[in-house]
Amino acid sequence: MKTYNFAALLVGVPLLMAFSIPLFGFISKQLAKWITVLTLTFEFLFSLYILLWHVYPFNVIMGNWVPPFGENLYIGSLATILIVVISFVGLMISIYNLWSAKYGDVVHFALLFLMFVGGSIGLISTGDIFNVFIFMEITGISSYALAAYGPERRALGGAFKYLVISSIGSTLYLFGVLLIYTQLGTLNIAEIAARISQTTPGLLTFAGILLVAGLAVEAELFPFNGWVPDTYTGAINPVSATLSGIGSVGGVYVLIRIVMTVFGKNGNFVSTYGNLDLMTLIAILGTATVVIGELSALVQTNIKKMLAYSSMAQMGLVAMAFSIGSRLGAYAGIFQLINHSIAKAMLFLILGVIVSFGGERVEDMKGLWYKSPFLAVTFTIGALSLLGLPLFGGFWSKFALVDASFQRGGWYDFIMAIVLFASVVEAFYYLKVVGYIFTSKPAVSEKIKVEISPAIPIAAFAILIIAIGIFPQIVSGISYSAAHELTDKMSGYVLNVIPTIVGH
């Protein structure tokens, strides 16, 4: 067991800075925004250091309370890569916010944003199942407030819907956690994972269903994702980017960590303890989400709503990839999660710039090429990456996903056929928008001037997408070792946290 307590700063710094932002806000509103940028730059560089110098996997142990007695943070390869992604996306959005956050209370907006990112990083790194609940609520409360932010009233409606569904979801999650606690008397993920077979199967199944249902709210899986279209549409674009680029990453991570690490039963393909195989449940949820999301997105005339449904569908794809249960499936899921996070965040940011010059209907994209070639090209890059076309990151993850499900075989062949059909539908609506961008002359020939602060994140995302598209090794290697953490829970996770554990 390696410890590296310094990494507690990953969670501590953003939360500390978040709550001191009002102090900086007294000095200047600009300073408050810059504090977010600086903090997230620190996060990004620190996590990059952990990744590139191969500091992971390690534990963060507070006050010498070793797990399972104390609350620990565990940062393995999966957490590392996801923290890098989250802090990168967060950094980019915070740079974008230098330009976009201009109405209302920008200081508290910066506070909430930083709290959200810090909460998400905590969610990913914590090793305690109850702390997951706490961090879920930290991200939850900050994201309700973020979603309600903005000049339009629909933001409030969206935020309220999110709040209702999400608090029901976290209650379900808490019930699930407590049912497990009554059985095992511990809240440490590693210990629960090691001793999960000692529980009553009936109660365990019930707890598992509650946990999956609660977490599916954040992971945007049908039928727990009713909030998605309204909240994404209502929120201002940087917030939508935050929700889909950061929030859903955290949601899916926890879902997968609970199902595959805590409940998982290792074999050729991971299944779960209990009477009902939760992996099957997730496969069903994921496939249903893909189909429903893509078909609903097909008929949207509001491009933001279209992106929201597409986001939902992509999360279904990710969940479906994880549910395959093989190392390759988990690999495809992680890869797809990263690609989606980058591409969808970029699309929302681009939309933010476009919307500031006009409407957000699909028709308003007409002739974007003539108004701003930069936005047109980057939008196309993002869309093509989501479609899984080559030269862009999405190609590799979709390829890996199809490979994984055909290696699993059986009824996954059938699922994959459905998913591929849904992908054709997805191709239609994205290419329709791309077509509007390039073919039509704009109704108003006013040029869109992209300022430097939104241009930096958009360009960075686009470059990253192409870089992954040409050199998939950037993400491929770490994703594959992260996949091992999920598919072999003892050597991948439990023994790294509690080396002395017996049981299982």
Added chain:
Amino acid sequence: MSSLLALLLVPVTGSIVAAIIQRYRLAERLVSFSTFVVTLLFLIDIRVGDAFTWSLGFLGKNIEMGLQITPLSIFMLYMTIAFGVLLTFFDLTERSKMKSFLLLLTLAASNWIFMATDFLSFFFAWELMGWASILAIFGGRRTAESRHGALYYAMMSIGGSYSMLIGIFLLSNLTGSFSIQQNVSYLVSIMTVHPWWVLGIVSMFFVAFMVKSGIFPFHTWVPYTYGESPDGFVPYLSSVMSKYGIYGFLIFLPLTLSLRNVPGVLGLPWPNYTLVWFGSITAVVGSVLAFMQDDVKKLFAYSSFSNLGFILAAIALFTPIGLTAGLFHAFNHLLFNGAIFITVVAVISKVGITRMSEMGGLWQKMPLTFLTFFVGIASAAGIPPFAGFGSKWMIFQAMISHGLIFATVLLFFASIASFLYLMRAFHAIFLGQLSHKYDNVKEISAIGKITEVFLIGALIFFGIFPGFILDPINSIVGSFGLKPLPTSGYEYINGFFSSVNMVSIFIVVIVAFIFGFLLFAVSAKHKKVPQEDNYTAGQIPKDWNLTPEMYQFSYDFYEPMDKEIAPFLKIKIDGFFKGFGDSVEYLGSSIKEIFTGNVQIYTYLAIGGLVIFVIAGWIVW
């Protein structure tokens, strides 16, 4: 640094440069032209057997990827790149909204497709070619229609490539490798044990190839897409990109060699026999639909896939003569289709419309274009001594040598129908009286003229000396393990029954032509009359709702025949795809209603879902 890699990197570099400077059209087109030339120069250095491999850390292992040159791939590379040089040269003065960098990306993808040794890079290149061409089509003349055309193409193409993707994984899971060679030889080894597996897997691939080549029943996108793509791109689309499918078929057709001893139909293994029928039906469908078109681009779109039907029917035989004939026709199709589309594009750029019945008499204004078009359609119709004759002749020889009488009759019928539509286009565009609105039309620029002269030269040269193409084709035939046809000089075509000396045919045709011209010259003088010079027997034409366009004698050219075949046109495959799309959209708008915007509905959904899962859990208990 291998020069094989240069075939990929040069176009990509050119594409990046072209994308940066796309604001300046001439510079962009110059980059595009010079990239094609440089690629061609690199190609000259490349020999059969050259190979380059690298490995990619992906899917948790190191995947071997490679490029390799086979006789077939070098033939394809020369065809596509040389044609591209000509086309980009022509495009220098072309004024449509085509984005050259997409053309160059397509070139990179196309080179990669022809050189790939593993399915991963094959699929990568295939999809790259797919999206680059989809985006290129968006630059069409009519915005809404070109968007529709591109989306139709995109749907078919992506559907096809997903089908191929499934095939790739079904196959690679059996062999544990992506290498094309290993997978194909594995298929050969299980051919007799599990013929249905092989059929299923190969059909998944064939769907993608059929879509790309526009083979029946996946031909429906072709007219929409060709008809609406940018004028500078459509020759590439129809001449070059349709050949990718043929290349794909040739990857898997060697499988049928192991079936030669199994009883089939008429001495042919039944997969070959089926494919021959697909090809023949495509030829007929394309030809019949073509002669009813009034839109010149659509007409030649139908014509294009009809010719692909000929090619498929020939290569599907997979006998020495069939393969030779098919590849030879592929080459000729590249040339004459290029000539036709380039002249059509030239005409459209001058007159600004695509409806043939509004053209007419343009030969007076554009004589060289007229001549090129004439040579092009004469080749397409298979009239000696032009390039199309030899290959069509060989195709018929190949078909008859297998006793495929019915398929041959279909192909003959398609060939005759192609005379009809070629005549229609020829008459409607160039002959007849010139409308006054075209009084100011001029011949195309010098660059266009050079291209046209070059195409005429090529069509005649390869018509008289087919041996220059048949030689490399013979080495391809040899590389598939078949016995090449005997060669006897550059001017000979050797068929199954007989051989033809193209030089003597050329002399005969020239003599006949001179004779005919003499007759024309000494006969009575002709009088040029304007379009409205007609007998109206004292009535006013306007009373009969006559408009000037209706004076054009090609108006409703084949009206009687249109009526004859109208009943058959009610069977629409197009309608099937459209209906399918409509149902999906209907489904989407129904499913969308789940998300009503009322949070209580969402709560019901969530709680309902939970209850269902818990009950499901109880039942499992």
Added chain:
Amino acid sequence: MIDFLQNWIYLTGAMALVGIGLYIVLTNTNILRIIVGLNIVDSGTNLFIVTIAWHPKSVMPIYTATNNLVVDGHVVAADPLPQSLVLTAIVIGLGTTALALAIAVKIYQKYGTLDVRKIKEEDK
């Protein structure tokens, strides 16, 4: 581990509270009532948490001379951990409720209604 099913009366109470809360959320269209419903669900959860820590025969989890934590080889001490969990859960519930009420006020200002059926945007 405590055999928490012995506390069936409290458990029933907790479940009833959650059920009542969900019923309120599902049947009332007024935002404020929905918030109250969510709050009742929270209370049910909190009751559940404290219930699992204790059963009628348990003793306080502090070792003194008269307080035997282990009887016949079984731990009879109440579990102290859920008490700390419930504190966290209560605080979180409070925060959520406060935020929900703030949003409700804003909603009433902007939409002019508290009916959840009317808080939606037509596609424009």
